[in-house]
Amino acid sequence: EFQVSVAGDATKFVTTSVRMLSDGGYLIGNGGTSMVAYRTSKDDAATGMKLSVGGRTVAFSPDYDPSSLRTDVAGKLVKKLVPNGTHVEKGGAYAEIEVM
Secondary structure (H helix, E strand, O other): OEEEEEOOEEEEEEEEEEEEOOOOOEEEEEOOEEEEEEEEEOOOOOOOEEEEEOOEEEEEOOOOOOOOOOOOOOOEEEEEOOOOOOOOOOOOOOEEEEOO
């Protein structure tokens, strides 16, 4: 069982149970009702994760970690432009990458 906060209010919770199904989906039980959920896209830095729950798509925004610098394309790090621990302004260059 899990407790999920309601609408971001830390004082209100819903108790939920989750069971994995043989087809890769999840059976989610809540208050005597149940729904099936399927992961429709893998989570990544750019788009986050999407689930189909009871026929509706639910999108989760990607985690925000200001200490982690990421790109949405695969590539090879060619050169670091600033030393570790340096503060970088939004939009500032911090590395050069090579992409195909």
